[in-house]
Amino acid sequence: MTLSPIVDSIRKIVRGEVLEREPLAKHTSYRIGGPALALVYPMDVEDACAVIEASRRAGARVIVLGHGTNVLFCDEGIDAIVMKTTRMRDIRVEGRRVWAQAGASLSRVLQIAMEHGLSGAEFMAGIPGTVGGAVAMNAGTSAGSMASVTRQVTVIESRNGLKVTHLAAEQAGFRYRGTRILDEGMVVTDASLELAQGDAAEIRRRTDELLESRRRTQPLDLPSAGSVFKNPPGCAAGRLIEEAGLKGACRGGAMVSPVHANFIVNTGGATASDVLALVEDVRSRVRERTGIELETEIKIVR
Numbered sequence: 338m339t340l341s342p343i344v345d346s347i348r349k350i351v352r353g354e355v356l357e358r359e360p361l362a363k364h365t366s367y368r369i370g371g372p373a374l375a376l377v378y379p380m381d382v383e384d385a386c387a388v389i390e391a392s393r394r395a396g397a398r399v400i401v402l403g404h405g406t407n408v409l410f411c412d413e414g415i416d417a418i419v420m421k422t423t424r425m426r427d428i429r430v431e432g433r434r435v436w437a438q439a440g441a442s443l444s445r446v447l448q449i450a451m452e453h454g455l456s457g458a459e460f461m462a463g464i465p466g467t468v469g470g471a472v473a474m475n476a477g478t479s480a481g482s483m484a485s486v487t488r489q490v491t492v493i494e495s496r497n498g499l500k501v502t503h504l505a506a507e508q509a510g511f512r513y514r515g516t517r518i519l520d521e522g523m524v525v526t527d528a529s530l531e532l533a534q535g536d537a538a539e540i541r542r543r544t545d546e547l548l549e550s551r552r553r554t555q556p557l558d559l560p561s562a563g564s565v566f567k568n569p570p571g572c573a574a575g576r577l578i579e580e581a582g583l584k585g586a587c588r589g590g591a592m593v594s595p596v597h598a599n600f601i602v603n604t605g606g607a608t609a610s611d612v613l614a615l616v617e618d619v620r621s622r623v624r625e626r627t628g629i630e631l632e633t634e635i636k637i638v639r
């Protein structure tokens with residue numbers, strides 16, 4: 338039985354699955370988050386437009402979600418429709434171009450690039466997100482970022498009516514862990530990446546090296562959303578947090594990882610309130626010690 342008329346109206350026009358009052362903890366790497374009004378899996382661009390259109394007409398907010406590896410949803414849940422892209426996950430290779438839908442995982446893109454002897458995507462090794470989330474966040478590491486490989490992005494703009502637009506990389510406004518796409522609430526539906534011809538064995542070696550380095554330096558055995566804070570100009574947030582003596586600091590089930598100080602891990606049963614309290618503890622201790630105001634990289638959705 339449908340509880341909400343909004344969900345009813347979405348069900349009528351969307352082809353993909355619609356899960357009413359779906360707990361978001363099941364859809365985030367933190368394993369945290371109360372229910373959304375509904376979680377919808379669009380099948381393609383048209384379906385994604387239909388979700389946005391129907392939600393808008395019903396006055397409901399739409400939040401787009403990939404693998405949920407960079408978000409913290411509040412415990413009470415959110416009065417919004419969550420549109421999860423993971424059933425839009427086709428990938429095609431044409432020469433040095435890799436075209437991928439928003440819900441394709443970065444690990445699959447990297448795997449396919451490797452099989453075609455294409456290099457440049459190795460930085461994706463161990464980043465657990467989707468192409469859409471990664472483009473929107475300009476995900477990356479010191480080895481590269483989405484900005485360095487993305488040539489074109491297809492987005493749904495919804496500011497003045499719905500419009501599907503192709504953005505050249507320069508129009509996407511890539512910057513450190515952000516884009517114009519994120520700022521303006523556009524929805525990425527696919528992206529075209531340009532890679533370089535390389536040697537498959539060398540790409541494999543480099544990828545393995547990066548994965549091994551993550552295993553050594555990151556707490557991959559506990560739920561997290563990766564780095565919580567952006568690095569301030571010229572220094573690493575993790576180092577500032579470690580120097581403030583905060584490794585191992587806890588609030589409820591949330592803990593500043595003793596392995597990597599910029600990770601707040603869920604040690605079991607952590608709530609969003611626990612994580613947020615710890616985020617504030619870290620921010621104020623670092624501010625008191627250094628005068629630097631840490632900015633969160635993770636997206637907090639209330």
Ligand SMILES: Cc1cc2nc3c(=O)[nH]c(=O)nc-3n(C[C@H](O)[C@H](O)[C@H](O)COP(=O)(O)OP(=O)(O)OC[C@H]3O[C@@H](n4cnc5c(N)ncnc54)[C@H](O)[C@@H]3O)c2cc1C
Pocket residue numbers: 366400401402403404405406407408422439463464465466467468469470471472473474475476477478518519523524525526555557561562563564636
């Ligand atoms: C163990 C671990 C390691 C990590 N390492 C790194 C790292 O090295 N570098 C790094 O940059 N990140 C890292 N992350 C963070 C995260 O994996 C990346 O930011 C990733 O790109 C997020 O993708 P996602 O699909 O999970 O996005 P989500 O978490 O689902 O969403 C993140 C944001 O992007 C928006 N979004 C999602 N999909 C779309 C779309 N299709 N169109 C428009 N907006 C969208 C969401 O609304 C949200 O604001 C790590 C996370 C974990 C858990």
